[in-house]
Amino acid sequence: xxxxxxxxxxxxFSALRGAKSVFIVGCGDCAALCRTGGRSEIEKMTxxxxxxxxxxxxxxxxxxxxxxLDVQRILRANKEAVxxxxxxxxxxxxxxxxxxxxxxxxxAVSGCDSxxxxxxxxxxxxxxxxxxxxxxxxxETGGLCPETRCPKxxxxxxxxxxxxxxxxxxxxxxxxxxxIYDRLKEFGRLDDLKKLVKPKNRKVAxxxxxxxxx
Amino acid sequence: MGxxxxxxxxxxxxxxxxxPPKGAEVAIPLEIAKKISGRVAGVNVxxxxxxxxxxxxxxxxxxxxxxxxxxxxxxxxxxxNRLALxxxxxxxxxxxxxxxxxxxxxxxxxxxxxxxxxxxxxxAPQLINAAHMFSQGTAFNGKPLKGCKDFYIGAVFNxxxxxxxxxxxxxxxxxxxxxxxxxxxxxxxxxSLDAFLELVKDVDAKFLVGVTPLKSVKMIDFxxxxxxxxxxxxxxxxxxxxxxxxxxxxxxxSAEFVNAVRDKVDGVHIMPVGQLESIPLLLDMIxxxxxx
Numbered sequence: 439x440x441x442x443x444x445x446x447x448x449x450x451f452s453a454l455r456g457a458k459s460v461f462i463v464g465c466g467d468c469a470a471l472c473r474t475g476g477r478s479e480i481e482k483m484t485x486x487x488x489x490x491x492x493x494x495x496x497x498x499x500x501x502x503x504x505x506x507l508d509v510q511r512i513l514r515a516n517k518e519a520v521x522x523x524x525x526x527x528x529x530x531x532x533x534x535x536x537x538x539x540x541x542x543x544x545x546a547v548s549g550c551d552s553x554x555x556x557x558x559x560x561x562x563x564x565x566x567x568x569x570x571x572x573x574x575x576x577x578e579t580g581g582l583c584p585e586t587r588c589p590k591x592x593x594x595x596x597x598x599x600x601x602x603x604x605x606x607x608x609x610x611x612x613x614x615x616x617x618i619y620d621r622l623k624e625f626g627r628l629d630d631l632k633k634l635v636k637p638k639n640r641k642v643a644x645x646x647x648x649x650x651x652x
Numbered sequence: 653m654g655x656x657x658x659x660x661x662x663x664x665x666x667x668x669x670x671x672p673p674k675g676a677e678v679a680i681p682l683e684i685a686k687k688i689s690g691r692v693a694g695v696n697v698x699x700x701x702x703x704x705x706x707x708x709x710x711x712x713x714x715x716x717x718x719x720x721x722x723x724x725x726x727x728x729x730x731x732x733n734r735l736a737l738x739x740x741x742x743x744x745x746x747x748x749x750x751x752x753x754x755x756x757x758x759x760x761x762x763x764x765x766x767x768x769x770x771x772x773x774x775x776a777p778q779l780i781n782a783a784h785m786f787s788q789g790t791a792f793n794g795k796p797l798k799g800c801k802d803f804y805i806g807a808v809f810n811x812x813x814x815x816x817x818x819x820x821x822x823x824x825x826x827x828x829x830x831x832x833x834x835x836x837x838x839x840x841x842x843x844s845l846d847a848f849l850e851l852v853k854d855v856d857a858k859f860l861v862g863v864t865p866l867k868s869v870k871m872i873d874f875x876x877x878x879x880x881x882x883x884x885x886x887x888x889x890x891x892x893x894x895x896x897x898x899x900x901x902x903x904x905x906s907a908e909f910v911n912a913v914r915d916k917v918d919g920v921h922i923m924p925v926g927q928l929e930s931i932p933l934l935l936d937m938i939x940x941x942x943x944x
Contacts, residue, residue: 589759590730590770594777595822597756598810602881607759619818631821634829637734637778 439468440531441556457524459493465503465530475529495519503534572642580621587614593635654750656694657804665693665919672712686719699726703763714747728757733773753806784830806833811848812881835921838862858918866902907937
């Protein structure tokens with residue numbers, strides 16, 4: 439899922455640029471799980487806006503706010519409240535905010551910062567394990583991604599900077615290359631680490647990505 | 653063939669590290685480099701070491717050649733993509749900078765521009781491979797290049813990495829990619845060095861073992877807590893702690909260490925931290941000890 443963090447209220451007010459009335463859109467999927475854009479966060483944001491004399495004309499919680507047709511349908515269903523608003527405040531990831539902005543001729547204000555694609559182990563604990571690089575090496579690295587789990591994206595083994603087995607960039611986290619080594623050792627595949635890995639093909643990561651299958 | 657390569661092929665060598673300035677004033681470091689140029693086989697020119705902004709390593713390497721010093725230009729993968737790195741490889745050839753020491757580089761958040769974009773398009777073995785291909789007149793995309801000269805390529809080795817087998821695998825890859833020598837992190841005692849030399853006895857490259865003069869108990873604490881896997885031995889720390897002039901004692905210990913390893917290793921790589929102007933004195937102390 440996309441992990442988000444709600445922006446500070448001052449930043450949100452600054453982005454609303456003096457709007458007197460606001461319609462709020464959350465996201466029932468990732469942002470709800472991150473507690474940045476679910477039902478409860480929409481209610482809290484409504485109270486905050488009201489206490490600052492901003493009229494909240496209404497709110498909506500699409501199942502997934504990155505689903506653009508779904509967003510368009512929900513905005514149509516709330517047409518009156520949406521039209522009364524000066525701006526739409528979106529409590530979702532950047533994709534959700536743009537889905538709203540591309541669906542309506544009103545400013546869609548982003549209420550969250552999108553951080554990473556995260557796995558969740560338990561509530562509100564998120565871990566980045568894949569950075570959608572388009573050139574997956576998991577089959578060569580024992581199923582652990584060095585592009586994502588090593589800050590330097592080392593392809594040919596550790597940078598050598600680990601201190602007592604932990605990453606030089608974040609001492610609270612193990613060096614993923616030691617984890618890769620341990621796993622490949624367990625699988626009897628240490629020879630895989632002796633091959634010179636060619637540089638990644640960054641061309642496949644050219645943005646913005648687009649797939650249009652008939 | 654440059655002086656560094658010639659000397660390392662013959663026997664024990666000393667290299668020393670001089671950082672490019674953090675400003676445009678080059679006179680002092682160049683004067684030191686000139687002064688010591690006949691006494692060391694090569695001078696490593698660091699590339700934004702510890703992710704701290706300094707003058708371009710390649711430009712400063714060139715300035716070193718103008719004062720008669722033999723630069724070993726460090727190239728880190730942190731700040732440039734493969735296009736820029738290849739441009740600099742060609743630039744190094746044109747400027748007569750023959751020796752390279754290639755490394756991945758410290759992460760930007762550890763340095764003085766923590767908000768900068770980390771590049772790491774290539775890692776160290778891949779950049780070594782690129783430099784080696786250039787030596788043979790081929791660009792990284794396989795296209796021929798005119799007028800290429802031979803680089804003498806080195807890399808870094810962390811002897812305290814655990815598991816060391818993983819660091820050895822990587823060293824072997826670097827050798828396969830074109831590295832001929834390694835400069836290591838500093839050693840502070842003979843037992844660690846002996847254990848290390850046993851581990852890498854089958855690794856087919858020259859090893860220049862790291863030497864860093866200790867300056868203070870504070871520096872020892874920093875190294876023990878943030879850099880080294882094996883702490884500096886108590887008797888070494890005690891000498892610094894009890895010394896009247898800790899900096900001088902640290903240099904004395906480094907000089908003793910260098911003279912004690914002459915017959916064991918291919919060379920030493922001295923990394924004086926913030927002691928640029930003491931370098932000639934340190935070399936005096938090493939030579940003095942050698943005579944005894």
